[in-house]
Amino acid sequence: MQVPAAFEYAKATSVTQTLDLLAQWGEDARVIAGGHSLIPMMKLRLARPTALIDINDVDELSYIKVEGGELRIGALTRHAELLESALVEEHYRIFRDAERVIADPIVRNRGTVGGSLCQADPAEDLSAAFAAVGASVVIQGARGSRTVPLTEFHVGPYETVVEAGELLTEVRVPIRPGGGSAYVKVERRVGDWAVAAAGAALWTSSEGTVSNVGIGLAAVGAEHFRAAEAEVYLVGKPATEESFAEAGRIAAQHSNPVADQRGPVDYKRHLAGELTVRALRAAAARARGQEA
Amino acid sequence: MQITVTVNGESHTRDVEPRLLLVHFLRNDLGLTGTHWGCDTSNCGVCTVTLDGVPVKSCTVLAVMADGKQVGTVEGMERADGLDPVQQGFVQCHGLQCGFCTPGMMLTARCLLDKNPDPSEQEIREAISGQICRCTGYENIVRSVRWAAEHEAAAKAEVTS
Numbered sequence: 163m164q165v166p167a168a169f170e171y172a173k174a175t176s177v178t179q180t181l182d183l184l185a186q187w188g189e190d191a192r193v194i195a196g197g198h199s200l201i202p203m204m205k206l207r208l209a210r211p212t213a214l215i216d217i218n219d220v221d222e223l224s225y226i227k228v229e230g231g232e233l234r235i236g237a238l239t240r241h242a243e244l245l246e247s248a249l250v251e252e253h254y255r256i257f258r259d260a261e262r263v264i265a266d267p268i269v270r271n272r273g274t275v276g277g278s279l280c281q282a283d284p285a286e287d288l289s290a291a292f293a294a295v296g297a298s299v300v301i302q303g304a305r306g307s308r309t310v311p312l313t314e315f316h317v318g319p320y321e322t323v324v325e326a327g328e329l330l331t332e333v334r335v336p337i338r339p340g341g342g343s344a345y346v347k348v349e350r351r352v353g354d355w356a357v358a359a360a361g362a363a364l365w366t367s368s369e370g371t372v373s374n375v376g377i378g379l380a381a382v383g384a385e386h387f388r389a390a391e392a393e394v395y396l397v398g399k400p401a402t403e404e405s406f407a408e409a410g411r412i413a414a415q416h417s418n419p420v421a422d423q424r425g426p427v428d429y430k431r432h433l434a435g436e437l438t439v440r441a442l443r444a445a446a447a448r449a450r451g452q453e454a
Numbered sequence: 455m456q457i458t459v460t461v462n463g464e465s466h467t468r469d470v471e472p473r474l475l476l477v478h479f480l481r482n483d484l485g486l487t488g489t490h491w492g493c494d495t496s497n498c499g500v501c502t503v504t505l506d507g508v509p510v511k512s513c514t515v516l517a518v519m520a521d522g523k524q525v526g527t528v529e530g531m532e533r534a535d536g537l538d539p540v541q542q543g544f545v546q547c548h549g550l551q552c553g554f555c556t557p558g559m560m561l562t563a564r565c566l567l568d569k570n571p572d573p574s575e576q577e578i579r580e581a582i583s584g585q586i587c588r589c590t591g592y593e594n595i596v597r598s599v600r601w602a603a604e605h606e607a608a609a610k611a612e613v614t615s
């Protein structure tokens with residue numbers, strides 16, 4: 163039987179109360195959202211917080227809305243809610259693609275957007291999807307709030323810029339009409355973490371050249387979950403198979419996967435390239451309105 | 455700490471350690487052993503219960519997180535007039551062999567039918583994709599859920615006609 167080590171527990175009902183409790187309990191306290199990463203880690207003693215602050219009843223963190231030209235997603239939004247949101251689907255199809263292949267429907271009922279990003283597992287799908295669409299996150303602490311672009315959010319595996327005493331409250335995605343986005347993942351079996359995955363968001367000019375593009379990669383050791391060099395290469399190039407193939411080659415070259423039970427390095431690097439091409443192809447087709 | 459959890463409509467107050475998992479609270483503290491406990495890693499789904507009406511894996515929820523909330527287990531499925539149509543479907547279509555996965559499968563099926571009374575085979579397979587059955591090959595589970603959907607639709611038609 164796997165049982166976590168003992169800890170103190172309190173249920174918070176507001177952001178202010180959560181921040182107060184975090185300050186009061188000190189740096190070994192943690193918030194618990196869905197608990198679907200934290201509880202397994204605590205069972206294995208990979209995490210050993212002395213106190214948990216339960217944010218599942220902080221209703222003010224649970225929403226999806228459009229404001230200030232951005233899609234704004236509360237940290238406590240469940241995977242299932244992101245998957246089913248018509249508002250999200252209207253602006254960015256990448257999220258339905260990604261959510262369909264994150265864990266399984268029951269885990270998705272519980273796991274949250276904020277928990278996924280803060281867990282910062284190198285294979286976290288939402289990190290790659292949000293990287294592709296140029297998202298930023300709002301982090302709140304006792305001294306106020308700051309907004310951090312996702313490209314500066316992850317410090318390393320399982321490490322983010324969220325400090326002890328701080329709370330991630332919102333994810334913001336700029337809405338830029340006229341583009342297309344998509345996510346593709348290779349997994350060993352349904353519900354498993356990615357062997358590798360890629361997401362792309364792409365906008366083209368009237369001449370058919372790429373005017374703006376974001377490429378996110380999960381599970382292949384891409385810095386900040388992003389294929390930055392491939393993005394730079396693509397801007398200004400025609401949105402064609404040839405350009406996408408070259409972008410895939412660049413993405414593979416700059417990825418840095420590690421061998422594990424999900425596959426060897428060469429295979430994962432191959433997937434980084436191939437999935438980049440497939441994500442770009444699907445995003446471009448959607449931008450042209452040619453694909454369901 | 456003291457928690458009060460409503461399980462299948464009945465309120466239970468107990469003193470528990472915060473680290474107690476919901477699955478063990480149900481099985482050991484309340485004696486509701488219909489909720490099974492398998493992998494302990496949120497993969498197999500045999501521990502599935504509903505929390506405020508939504509299926510969750512109770513090996514990955516703390517009992518204290520259910521304080522003040524509604525939990526539903528297989529013991530609460532039966533209705534005043536007999537077995538839930540989903541339970542009847544599992545009987546009629548041989549939806550189980552060893553029965554280890556069955557409580558979780560039936561609860562998920564119930565929640566699916568409440569949202570989508572006429573699910574396709576694909577939709578049923580998707581809904582139960584977080585739960586493992588080592589016996590049936592899933593075929594008869596899908597048939598059982600379809601049986602329940604069809605019988606519920608028929609029963610409804612009878613009431614309105």
Ligand SMILES: Cc1cc2nc3c(=O)[nH]c(=O)nc-3n(C[C@H](O)[C@H](O)[C@H](O)COP(=O)(O)OP(=O)(O)OC[C@H]3O[C@@H](n4cnc5c(N)ncnc54)[C@H](O)[C@@H]3O)c2cc1C
Pocket residue numbers: 192193194195196197198199200201237238263264265266269272273274275276277278280281285286287288324328329330331353354355356495496497
């Ligand atoms: C069986 C299984 C399969 C899975 N498969 C996948 C998959 O294929 N792809 C994938 O991407 N993920 C997968 N996951 C992970 C899933 O998405 C988790 O739900 C997610 O990683 C964590 O979200 P959570 O809300 O459960 O976070 P929790 O476990 O509650 O928290 C995780 C960490 O984030 C911190 N935290 C949570 N919320 C906040 C906040 N608002 N502010 C600051 N810190 C916070 C916690 O303190 C903790 O350190 C899987 C999980 C399981 C159990």
Ligand code: FES
Pocket residue numbers: 490491492493494495496497498499500501502511512513514
């Ligand atoms: S025991 Fe909970 S998912 Fe297996």
Ligand code: FES
Pocket residue numbers: 549550551552553554555556586587588589590
């Ligand atoms: S009936 Fe035996 S595991 Fe499903």
